[in-house]
Amino acid sequence: MEHWIGIDLGGTNVVVGLLNDEMKLISKIKRSTGADQGSEFVLSQIAEMVDEVLELNHVDKNDLRGIGMGSPGFIDPIRGVCLLAVNLGWKDYPVAARLQELTGKPVFIDNDVRMYVYGEAMNGASQGHDCVFGITLGTGIAGAFVDHGQLFYGGGFMAGEVGHIPMDGEHHTCGCGLKGCLETVASANGIARQAREALAVGRASLMQQKLVNDPQAAITAVDVSKAYDDGDELAIEIMNHTGKVLGKALASVVTLFSPDCIVIGGGAAQAGERLFAPMREEIKNNVISFYWDKLTIVPGQLIDDGGVIGSASYAKSRLS
Amino acid sequence: MEHWIGIDLGGTNVVVGLLNDEMKLISKIKRSTGADQGSEFVLSQIAEMVDEVLELNHVDKNDLRGIGMGSPGFIDPIRGVCLLAVNLGWKDYPVAARLQELTGKPVFIDNDVRMYVYGEAMNGASQGHDCVFGITLGTGIAGAFVDHGQLFYGGGFMAGEVGHIPMDGEHHTCGCGLKGCLETVASANGIARQAREALAVGRASLMQQKLVNDPQAAITAVDVSKAYDDGDELAIEIMNHTGKVLGKALASVVTLFSPDCIVIGGGAAQAGERLFAPMREEIKNNVISFYWDKLTIVPGQLIDDGGVIGSASYAKSRLS
Known part of the structure; x- marks a missing residue:
C-alpha cells in the first residue's frame, strides 16, 4: 500500500508524520528544528526522521510515494522555494529540491497555514x-x-x-x-x-x-x-x-x-x-x-496534526 | 483564418461582434433585445445577427470557431445555464445549449461583468x-x-x-x-x-x-x-x-x-x-x-466593447 509523509516545520520544532493512502496518520515523531545549525542540518535531520518513522512502522521506503512539507514564511509552492522565512533564516532557498535529493522522493512544500487549511478542507472539518x-x-x-x-x-x-x-x-x-x-x-x-x-x-x-x-x-x-x-x-x-x-x-x-x-x-x-x-x-x-x-x-478538527495531514494531502494532490 | 463571435446581452439591447483570432473587433451590430417577446425570440434574433455580421464581413461560417456571450444575472458558466436574470425573465434556462442548436457552433456564456473583466485582463487595460x-x-x-x-x-x-x-x-x-x-x-x-x-x-x-x-x-x-x-x-x-x-x-x-x-x-x-x-x-x-x-x-480601456471582446476571448479560452 502506498504511504505518504507529511512534515510540519516550525521555527522551534519539526514534526514528521507517516500516513497511509487514505490520509490516516499512522505515526509521527517530533524534534527540535535546530534552525541555528543551518539549513543543511535542518533538512538532513528531516531526511533521517523520514527513514526513522518508516522503520518504526515497518513500512518499506519503496512504498513511500511522496513527501509534503509546510514551512513558515513566504513560499513559492510551484518552484518549491522558500522565498523568505525569518525564523528559519532562509531566503530564496530551494527547499523541495534539496529535500528531494536527501530523501530520493518527490517533495512538495507550501506555507504552513495553507497546508493546515488544505488538511481541514480535504481530510478534516471541511471535508x-x-x-x-x-x-x-x-x-x-x-x-x-x-x-x-x-x-x-x-x-x-x-x-x-x-x-x-x-x-x-x-x-x-x-x-x-x-x-x-x-x-x-x-x-x-x-x-x-x-x-x-x-x-x-x-x-x-x-x-x-x-x-x-x-x-x-x-x-x-x-x-x-x-x-x-x-x-x-x-x-x-x-x-x-x-x-x-x-x-x-x-x-x-x-x-x-x-x-x-x-x-x-x-x-x-x-x-x-x-x-x-x-x-x-x-x-x-x-x-x-x-x-x-x-x-x-x-x-x-485536526488541531495539532493539521499541518502534517495537510502536507501529505497536498503532496498526494500534486502527484495525482 | 479563424473567427469568433462575442455577444453582449443586456436587458435593453444586444450587441453581436465579429472578431478575428487576435481578438480584434472587426464589426458589430446592435438590436433591441426584445426580452418581452420571450427567450426563444431573443436567441433566434441573436442567431440571425450572427449570420448577418458574418455575411456583412464576407466571413464564411465555416471559419467561425465559437461564440461567447455575456448575460446579466446569475450564470453557471460550466453548464451554460442562466440561473436567474430578472430583467430577461429567465430562470434555470439552458442558454448555451439552445444558442448552440440555433447557430450550430459551440457557445459559452458567463455573467456580463465577468466577461467584461476577462476582456480587460486578456485583451485590454490589464493585458x-x-x-x-x-x-x-x-x-x-x-x-x-x-x-x-x-x-x-x-x-x-x-x-x-x-x-x-x-x-x-x-x-x-x-x-x-x-x-x-x-x-x-x-x-x-x-x-x-x-x-x-x-x-x-x-x-x-x-x-x-x-x-x-x-x-x-x-x-x-x-x-x-x-x-x-x-x-x-x-x-x-x-x-x-x-x-x-x-x-x-x-x-x-x-x-x-x-x-x-x-x-x-x-x-x-x-x-x-x-x-x-x-x-x-x-x-x-x-x-x-x-x-x-x-x-x-x-x-x-475597452469601454463599450469590453463585453463583446471579453466574451469572444472567453469562448476562445474554453476551446483552447
Whole structure:
C-alpha cells in the first residue's frame, strides 16, 4: 500500500508524520528544528526522521510515494522555494529540491497555514465542501482558500492575508506596520492585549486576581475564556467585541470568495462559542442572504496534526 | 483564418461582434433585445445577427470557431445555464445549449461583468498581468478576478461581489437589503445620491443651479464631476469621500486576492483622477507595502466593447 509523509516545520520544532493512502496518520515523531545549525542540518535531520518513522512502522521506503512539507514564511509552492522565512533564516532557498535529493522522493512544500487549511478542507472539518476558507487564530492570524481541491494563491502567492485587514475603530499598531489589523484584535495575542489594556486602566474584573497573586503574570486568551465562563463582565465584553470584529472581516471574505464552508483553527479558536456566537451574528448581518444560507462554519478538527495531514494531502494532490 | 463571435446581452439591447483570432473587433451590430417577446425570440434574433455580421464581413461560417456571450444575472458558466436574470425573465434556462442548436457552433456564456473583466485582463487595460481584479462602477458595482487567464468563481459562481461589502459609517439601504454597501456610495447612482441628499438639506453648491432651472432635473455623477472641475466644494467633498470609501473596500480586495493589477470600468470610472487619487491614497494606507509595491491600477480601456471582446476571448479560452 502506498504511504505518504507529511512534515510540519516550525521555527522551534519539526514534526514528521507517516500516513497511509487514505490520509490516516499512522505515526509521527517530533524534534527540535535546530534552525541555528543551518539549513543543511535542518533538512538532513528531516531526511533521517523520514527513514526513522518508516522503520518504526515497518513500512518499506519503496512504498513511500511522496513527501509534503509546510514551512513558515513566504513560499513559492510551484518552484518549491522558500522565498523568505525569518525564523528559519532562509531566503530564496530551494527547499523541495534539496529535500528531494536527501530523501530520493518527490517533495512538495507550501506555507504552513495553507497546508493546515488544505488538511481541514480535504481530510478534516471541511471535508466534502467545494469552496473552503480557513482562518487560523494563533499568535497572529492567517487565512487560505481551497477551491475544489486547489489552493488559491493570488499574485506572488500572497493571497488570503485576512489578518492584515485594518478594521474600523481599531488603532493598535500591528507587527506589519499598519494600524488596527484584524490580527491586533482577534488573535490570541489580540485578545490578551485587550484584557491587559483594560486591566491597566483599572477595569474591574476577575482577571485582576491573577495579577494580585503575581503582578508580572501574563494575562492570556485562556484567562479571558475562563473569566467569561465565570460571568466576568469585562471578559464577556472582550469576547463579544472580538467576535464582532472577526465577523465583520469574515463577512468581506464571504462576499468576495463565496465559500461554502469557513473553518476556524489555531489556539484562540478554542474560545469556541464565546467567540463564534457574536462572530456568526455579525457575518449574517453583513452578507446577502444567499451567501449566508449556503455557508457552514466549523471549528478546526485536526488541531495539532493539521499541518502534517495537510502536507501529505497536498503532496498526494500534486502527484495525482 | 479563424473567427469568433462575442455577444453582449443586456436587458435593453444586444450587441453581436465579429472578431478575428487576435481578438480584434472587426464589426458589430446592435438590436433591441426584445426580452418581452420571450427567450426563444431573443436567441433566434441573436442567431440571425450572427449570420448577418458574418455575411456583412464576407466571413464564411465555416471559419467561425465559437461564440461567447455575456448575460446579466446569475450564470453557471460550466453548464451554460442562466440561473436567474430578472430583467430577461429567465430562470434555470439552458442558454448555451439552445444558442448552440440555433447557430450550430459551440457557445459559452458567463455573467456580463465577468466577461467584461476577462476582456480587460486578456485583451485590454490589464493585458500582461497574471492576477487581475476588475471592478465596474456603473448603476451598481460588481467585480471579478482573473487568475492566470482563469476566471475565479467561488462557491455557486457568486464570488467577487465587492459592491455588497457594507462600509463603516455608511447607512443608506442597498437594493440587496443590506445597509451601507459600497454600491450605495461609489456607483454612479451612489455619487448622484450623495449630491442629491446634500442639496436637499440646503448645502451650497454650483449643482443647485441645475435645479433652479428645472426643480425636477436629475443630478448625476457627471454633474458632480463638472462641479468638481469648477472648484465646487461639495463636489470635491463627495469625490474625496467616494474615492476613500472605494479605496477602503479595494484594500480588502488587495489583501485577500493579491492582484497584480486592478482595472476600473463602468460609467462612473469616467470621473477618473477625481475619484482615483483619493482611492489610491486609501488603498496604499491600508495594505502591507509588498502588495502596494507590485500593484498597478488602471482605468478600463475597452469601454463599450469590453463585453463583446471579453466574451469572444472567453469562448476562445474554453476551446483552447
